[in-house]
Amino acid sequence: MSVIVTENLTRYYKDLCAVDHVDLEVGREIFGLLGPNGAGKSTIVKMLTTLLRPSDGRACVCGHDVVKDAVRVRESISYVPQEMALDIKLTGRENVVLFARLYGVPNARDRTDEALGLLGLADRADELVRGYSGGMRRRLELAQALVHEPRVLFLDEPTLGLDVAAREKIWEHVHALKEKGMTIFMTTHYMDEADRYCDRVAIIDRGKISAIGTPQGLKGEIGRSVVTASVSGEPGAFSLEGVRLLKVDDHELVFMAGDGADALAAISQELKRQGLEIHSLSVRETSLDDVFLQKVGTPEDRSAFDGSKYRLMLRRR
């Protein structure tokens, strides 16, 4: 059964279309929404968490409409926004108890202890949050979100600004939650993390979904390997089977290929045939970054930067 469904979900900010007729279906999984800044990721999350009303289309979370049944939706979800919002003059425990009581969970104290323990904060629970590190603060926010055992957890850029170890830890927790049957809907622009931890991802650009699928599947679509050759001389045209020239950068040629090992030999042969001197030749597996660049394009490709619209987006995000 689908936990989150959107149909033609659309949101305008004045005449700027931040989210453009988005159709999504998310089941019990870790679902990642990827995209450049201002692509509409947070706007989608805010509509799904009942904080923004859609301009058009509809969305259901756990079978409840986000506009008509907003309270039922809020009962089934937890939401951790991008900005870390914790009361630094309160202790970790006080921060979590507040949410436990606001969610109306019975035994707020016990549930708080449990949540704090789960996220490894029990021994520092009675310190003021002022002294917490970034990673601890993020985990405290997860503890706040988990005191009421939501069916869906919305995370907006959960690992933004955290160091590697802290990010790893957040992901371990997220993974454990999914194992327990929770649906996690998150946004991120760390492609490597999405690749490793998300069951499915959608790439969104200028309000539209430009690709959706498992990280493996998406990478497979564009070719499994990337071959980079550094040469001197003027390269001519390439027509090799199963190999696609992606871009020419100064003296660097980038190819996309299905099978790296085969392609490497073929490419090296072709380069020599064209009389080019090869300085280096390397092959690596395709990453979500490559998918992203293929689907969304490099920032230079995008239409001229519209300062006023950008500021509007930032303000409304």
Added chain:
Amino acid sequence: MKSVYEYFLRDLKKWLRGRVFVLTALIMPAAWLVFVGMALPTRFTDNYVGFITPGILVMTMLFSSFQGGSLMIFDKVLGFMNKFLALPSPRESILFGKIAFITFRGLLQATVILALAVLLGVRLPGIAELVFIYLTLGVFGVLGAATATTIALKVDDHDGYAAVNSMISMPLFFASSALMPYRDMPEWLRVLASMNPVSFATDTVRSMFSGTIEIGGIAVLAVLGLIVLGVSTYMFRQATV
């Protein structure tokens, strides 16, 4: 109801742990009482500090209430509202919690000002009158806190709110009966002052100080308060970020 208390407790704890600011908010009304109340040469009374004490008590509530709007601005700017609005507890309890805290804080501050006034020689009325003074200040505080919090819900940032705050609270105070009796006002000011909720509160408190319990003013303030509360509740239920 429970969530109102939780929101109230959150703001109260944060305020009490702010230490210095618990006291600084009192400097302004205390300065009015001492520097204006004790020093202004007035013709209509020889006990000016006694005359303006009711006005300064109401001013304490007024400024405290409008200052309280910045709590909502903080919660919005720092992202707390995003979290609170996505919770299943009734959204208006955020509003009621703020009103409860702001009014409670205002009444504490008014108490300190009242104690200061007594030190300066102002005579306290009887217990019944005192209870009604607090009731008036409380109702006026709820009116102010609801107005301020709702304005803050619609204003984007601190600068904007500071502008709105100074635009509203100072003129409201000056265009009231807090500083001078109606009969000494120029005609145009008398008209303005007689329509000003700050005057309703001041006049009511003043009548308590002179020993007559007059509840007409409280009733008007209560009706105004209920209207604003109704509008604010609706706006909080509909709130988006």
